Amino acid sequence: MKYKSCHLIEHGISINVDSIQACCLSREFNKGLLPIINKYENNKINWDLLFSVKKEQRKFQRNKDLPACEGCYNLREEDWDEDDYISFINFDHWSQCNSNCIYCGVQKNKPKTKNNVLNAVKELIKQGKFKNTGEITFQGGEPTVLKEFEPLLKLFLKAGSNVRIHSSGILFSRAIRDGLKQGNVSVVISPDSANKETYTRIKRVDKSNKVWDNIKHYRKGLNPDLAPNVKVKYIIIPGINDTLEEINEFFNKIKSYDIKSIIVDVEYTYANKNINKISPHVYMLMDYIENFAKENNINYDLYDSAKYADKSRNFAKTSDFSFDSFKTQFEKFRNENLLLFVNY
Numbered sequence: 001m002k003y004k005s006c007h008l009i010e011h012g013i014s015i016n017v018d019s020i021q022a023c024c025l026s027r028e029f030n031k032g033l034l035p036i037i038n039k040y041e042n043n044k045i046n047w048d049l050l051f052s053v054k055k056e057q058r059k060f061q062r063n064k065d066l067p068a069c070e071g072c073y074n075l076r077e078e079d080w081d082e083d084d085y086i087s088f089i090n091f092d093h094w095s096q097c098n099s100n101c102i103y104c105g106v107q108k109n110k111p112k113t114k115n116n117v118l119n120a121v122k123e124l125i126k127q128g129k130f131k132n133t134g135e136i137t138f139q140g141g142e143p144t145v146l147k148e149f150e151p152l153l154k155l156f157l158k159a160g161s162n163v164r165i166h167s168s169g170i171l172f173s174r175a176i177r178d179g180l181k182q183g184n185v186s187v188v189i190s191p192d193s194a195n196k197e198t199y200t201r202i203k204r205v206d207k208s209n210k211v212w213d214n215i216k217h218y219r220k221g222l223n224p225d226l227a228p229n230v231k232v233k234y235i236i237i238p239g240i241n242d243t244l245e246e247i248n249e250f251f252n253k254i255k256s257y258d259i260k261s262i263i264v265d266v267e268y269t270y271a272n273k274n275i276n277k278i279s280p281h282v283y284m285l286m287d288y289i290e291n292f293a294k295e296n297n298i299n300y301d302l303y304d305s306a307k308y309a310d311k312s313r314n315f316a317k318t319s320d321f322s323f324d325s326f327k328t329q330f331e332k333f334r335n336e337n338l339l340l341f342v343n344y
């Protein structure tokens, strides 16, 4: 049936530490995180209950946007099927991590419980209610320190799913490397800087060399078709890594490691606090990175806060990057907007 909805309202779940939502998108004004089950027990998910709640939500969405979803960029008019199955799963059910990023919402907001979900997920597959047509994502916490990470990954690779793994990159995972070589896995690592001091300031762990080394090793040995599956993310953190010197150092690293995919985000606290008054220098940085990606045949993508920032943008896209004039204008905007920086 044709109506406005989103793939996650229809067939998605995000498994959190103690609850299950349709997605992991936390947006401004308490939107996003459409709840499905408020509490599940260790390794027990009531799939019948989950599908009945999802059915109701889909029915509601056919007539009117669900309040949590109003205005979301993921909503689109499409001919949605009416079957009950799950094809998008986001694993977000642990908070342990080997990094300590200044902007981390996981460490601050997630309770430290130890729910396992492997058996519950096996049950979903056994019931024939999982389809491999969507995407599996690992968010976390850090997946490589999660005990059931490898069994879960194997389960989905066996089911022929595409899996996207967000990792700090501090530990090298053979399971990720094998999945990359097989072609169904992509890994997203967000060093946010190629500069060792800036990295340590952002991550509060001294692991810059290790992380870039692991990025290099994940990338090494992948053929050109699979190279974009190693995705390096740059979260623009105004006041910390938002200078042209920083970005140019990042570009050098990207080129020397032959990285073929860049993801840009704008730090969530900054973006959320300043959504309609994001400093133009942030947009200039986004355009600068996009232009670099285009010129070097690198995939370029935005993550959620950057998408929202881009949506509220009232600053024309930069097309002239002739360095002196670009630099002068960039620094003028940056200096004029110092008060918007977040005090981490």
Ligand code: SF4
Residues within 6 Å of the ligand: 005, 006, 007, 008, 009, 022, 023, 024, 025, 031, 032, 033, 034, 068, 069, 072, 073, 074, 075
């Ligand atoms: S908030 Fe957005 S992404 Fe999440 S379920 Fe609603 S429409 Fe989909």
Ligand code: SF4
Residues within 6 Å of the ligand: 097, 098, 099, 100, 101, 103, 104, 105, 106, 107, 140, 141, 142, 167, 168
């Ligand atoms: S890598 Fe992710 S989970 Fe770990 S501290 Fe950083 S933001 Fe938090």
